[in-house]
Amino acid sequence: MLKPLVMFLFLASPAVSQSFEVTPSLADDRKAVFATVESVDTLTARTRIGGTIVDLLVDEGDMVAAGDVVALVVNEQMAPQIAAATSQAASLEAQLRQARDDLERAAGLLERGIVPQTRLDQAQTAVAVLEGQLASANQSRDVLVQQQREGEVLAPAAGRVLDVQSPRGSVMLPGEPVATIASDHYLLRLNLPERHARSIAEGDEIEVVGAALGGDVASTGVIRQVYPLIANGRIVADAEVDGLGSFFVGERVRVNVSVESREVIIIPRDYVTTRYGNDFVSLETAAGTRDVVVLLGEESAEGVEVLAGLSAGDRLVQP
Template structure:
């Protein structure tokens, strides 16, 4: 083909390409890329725990005759959970009542004798010594009756302590006992969790320096991400881990000690971020269009984590771009 024909063909090709480019959507040039600080997150598992966990214990040894709660029940402070009966207390009360009847009979007899002696003393037949002895006997019998009443109150209090009461308002977490069992004083009947629920974390100690009370924490739940607050860091390191508590508004109490995925902020670093819409994917590779001297150029990039920013979703570019590049994104 003659050179003139080749020249005309290349010119026509350039015109066609220019016309096609004019039909494409307009492109907007973003500001030059520059490193921005991003937060590094550490994924750990936390456990849902009750702030206060107290055992409801038997105060009396005996037979557990009734048990009115089960795991998962809601209880109020002071509510009767179970009842323990010691049959010996009933026999002791019967013995005390019998002693009381005998003492009252003796007291009545002593008062009758005292009345007779006082009548004889008034007529000069008896002596004052005999009257004083009978009066002392009446006082002694009255004292023994008072002691008997106090003994009965002690036994009644022991019987009343057979009722197992809820130590606080909350959720019944565990009931290790069963009706009909023989229990000892101090044995656990039920475990109650109350005072609210929180997440307890065990964080590797190398990240302890980056954690501060009040830091925002992201919790990955079944209903989507939730945000919590780092409420407390415990100074004692256990097995190379720092124990921390996280407060989460509206934390589910359905499963106590369930494991929940938590993301902790453990540091900051600088990274190059581009809008997620500026990244295209073809044949398993990611591309970002940047402005060049002769026009837009696609560059192959390696992307990292996704970040949320005020301008929308952003992705981190690990390689393929450098500070100062201008990312070109197509307007939808």
């Protein structure tokens, strides 16, 4: 006897389509501008005395520490003046020794009653006068020696030598520049049109479009100062960016700066299909779904921007 064949038919449940509600959001409108690598402080190593540069110890591009000797200035008049002051001090020392001997003799003669008290007083006065003259001569000599030491032109801060204005053999006056030194703290200096003056502020983030700068430079930075002076229709701002220390001062870098915010519509990229060169999305309506053409803009990590074709509140169905 044949048993009836029982067939089981499994029906797959229909896939549930995901939906997405269109909601506007605020996005930063970025402007591409050029910035230059600048040092926070640019200092000048200057002479402290007049004279001739007999030794120049740095060249453009050298790294220096604060207090390093940049150059040596010698004033040929200082050596004779120091020698004269030394001779005068030696002469006063000899006179002071003689005056002290006279004071001792006067004190001994006074004890034996041979000389009056006035003789002892005169000897004491002579010793005091010579001691003062010797102290003054020594101080004058110390001043000349210190001036001679000030012939060493010192680096005012640690950094890199940008320019050497005075070569070896130059005759210098006090205060004249010898070398320009950029401190070892670098930043990016931005120049923006004045219409963006109130759109940027301290703490705003910038994007460094710096493929030419290499991997050591951070991709983003932060504006640390906005200068209040507008010159020639431009406003200047400084931005801190890590990794700028090994680049040339004055090197130009392209950066993107957020100048204002605007309302945008961003949808996930997988809700968009492309057919015949046009971009479509499936729009959910009361009568069902229908495909509409959209104009797409810039794509980001959040999705793709829709420039035209959708409105706030529209609901999309994933194709």
